Amino acid sequence: MSVSALFKELFQNLNQQRLRSFLTIFGIMWGTATLILLLAFGMGFRDQTVLNMRGMGDQLAIMFGGQTTKPFEGYGIGRPIRYREADAQVLEDQIPAIDVATPEYMRSLVVKNGEKRRNSSIGGVYPVYQELRNTFEQKGGRWLNQRDLDERRRVIFLGNNLAANLFGEEDPVGKRVMVSNTPFVVIGVMQEKVQNSSYNQRDEDRAFIPATTFSAMMGKDIVNNILYVPKNPDIAPSIQDEVYKVMGKKHRFDPADKDAIGIWDTNEFWSFINIMFLGINGFLGLIGFFTLAVGGIGVANIMFVVVQERMKEIGIRRAAGARRHHIMIQFFLETFMIVGIGAAAGYLIGWGLVLSMQNIPIKEFVGTPYFSPEVGLIAFAVLGIVGLASGFLPAWRASRLDVVECLRK
Known part of the structure; x- marks a missing residue:
């Protein structure tokens, strides 16, 4: 048939x-x-x-300071572990599996534009932070660059929601805002992004300034946290072990003491x-x-x-x-x-x-x-x-x- x-x-x-x-x-x-x-x-x-x-960043790990819970080499328990900017470079130099590491300062400060004011988490960061955290600028603005750091410029990058609260429909790029009574020039506004988690405040409500400017302005060299990205996300757990060993040697704590430093590794979530x-x-x-x-x-x-x-x-x-x-x-x-x-x-x-x-x-x-x-x-x-x-x-x-x-x- x-x-x-x-x-x-x-x-x-x-x-x-x-x-x-x-x-x-x-x-x-x-x-x-x-x-x-x-x-x-x-x-x-x-x-x-x-x-x-992805609003938090791709394959990102965030290190926070903690307290020791085990005695080590004559040091007692309860000793706070705090980072400095050099610790990020130590991680890059001593752990080849880490692609990039960068420090981040943070403090909640008042940002003002005339009569409008908002409490915002101000981050002192390096240019590489943009790629790690997906904080990309809207058209007409820019992100922080190396010259901003070298010259300790008073420039600021605003989260899109923060910019809307301070300036409304007005374009904030090139305008001045006061951060803790210190004038800063707005160089850019973040593109809108979806972010369902954060470790301080959503980026849309934050602002970012050069790390060198932040350190000079606040008179501190203790960073709040360090961000790093592994070259291969599949070996993220073994990289964490290496981080504890390297930081344990530098800050004198037992590498087995997991409370000495905290690590939020988003690779585990992936x-x-x-x-x-x-x-x-x-x-x-x-x-x-x-x-x-x-x-x-x-x-x-x-x-x-x-x-x-x-x-x-x-x-x-x-x-x-x-x-x-x-x-x-x-x-x-x-x-x-x-x-x-x-x-x-x-x-x-x-x-x-x-x-x-x-x-x-x-x-x-x-x-x-x-x-x-x-x-x-x-x-x-x-x-x-x-x-x-x-x-x-x-x-x-x-x-x-x-x-x-x-x-x-």
Whole structure:
């Protein structure tokens, strides 16, 4: 039987039993649309969570000072460990696996523009801080540069929310603000970014000045924390061990004393995120699979009925010389055609549902679902499995029918 004849016969059979055909195809269509929608939501949620975390920085670790809890080389417990700027360079020099390390000063100060004032966490940082923390400037402004540090310039970079509170709709670049009664020139405003975590204050409400200016202005050389980025995030735990050894030797504390310094390594969260979303997307995919499997069971049941109704046709074809595998292939193809029609409709409906949810009001939390090639391939693979499972037994039964019994029908 030719492919065109097979299609013609299939559509004739579907037309003869319209309600039954509709319900069968609807089961596959609904299962396919559900699977696509669930996987699209899973992908969107994953990407939004990653985007939120990128507000803190990529593969970043933050070191904070702590207190010793173990005696070491004659020193007692409870001794505070504090960093200086040189400690960041020590980490870079002595731990080859660290790509870059930089110190950060912080203090909460009043920032004023005329009568408008805000309490803000002021950071004294180096130019490399921008890349580590994704604090990029809006058009028309700039970030801190090396000359700002060398000359200890009184320049300031504002978070976008802080700039809006102080200047409203006015462009703040080039204007002056007072920081603890000291004038600073605004050189830039941060681009808006999503940030769901911080270790002091959200960057949108912060301001940044050259580290050298901060140190001279505050009269201090004790930094609040040190940021570092590993060359290979996969070995972040072993880098932490090296950090404790290097800092323990420099500041005279036991490297096994984990309370002497605190390390917030965001690489640990990235590892957790990968595992978590593998589980979430797997669970959503499993729900979609079972929904689609119900439709597949419906197709299998219908095909068993079709085999029963067409026993005489099967007997005539076998008597005319058709072999078992010819009968089996015919019913397999009919099953895949039914699944294919339902799948095509399900793809279109699922795609339409995904597009209709692009502007959901809570996308900042759950993300925006999207139809990706990955989603399409997973759905295609599941449909293939469902088609094989629902078509095999009816096709096998049809190919094993006794020719004489079929001709008696």
